[in-house]
Amino acid sequence: MKKYLKHIIVGFLIVIVFIILLVTWVLINAQRISNAVANVYQYGELIQSIDLNKVEDSFTFQIVDVNGGYNTVLVEHGCISITDSSCADQICVHQGKISDSVIPIVCLPNQLVIKIESKPMSSAGQLDGQTR
Secondary structure (H helix, E strand, O other), X not given: XXXXXXXXXXXXHHHHHHHHHXXXXXXXXXXXXXXXXXXXXXOOEEEEEEEOOOOOOOEEEEXXXXXXXXXXXXXEOOEEXXXXXXXXXXXXXXXXXXXXXXXXXXXXXXXXXXXXXXXXXXXXXXXXXXXX
């Protein structure tokens, strides 16, 4: 009987830890997506910044580099992706849509990086001091 009780307690603890991790993950993702901005960098310089939560209708635009390479970017509400590229391996196209800051889209041949970053909060939402 004691052996079964130990298994039940261990199983219960595993379920509790899993629930805590799931709730934490949901809260982090909800917060992260609420102020998401897609920053598009080429050759290390910011060339465009898009507030993904303000996008109502999806649109595409093309980025052409100095060597004639190109990337076609699709912007939708809450996510961004590359739909076409002149690079040979097409890794940036196959990566698909991103909507969080976990993994950026990178096209090495065209020196393009798209990162989801948090936009700065307005001054009303920021702290104006610190207390010890």
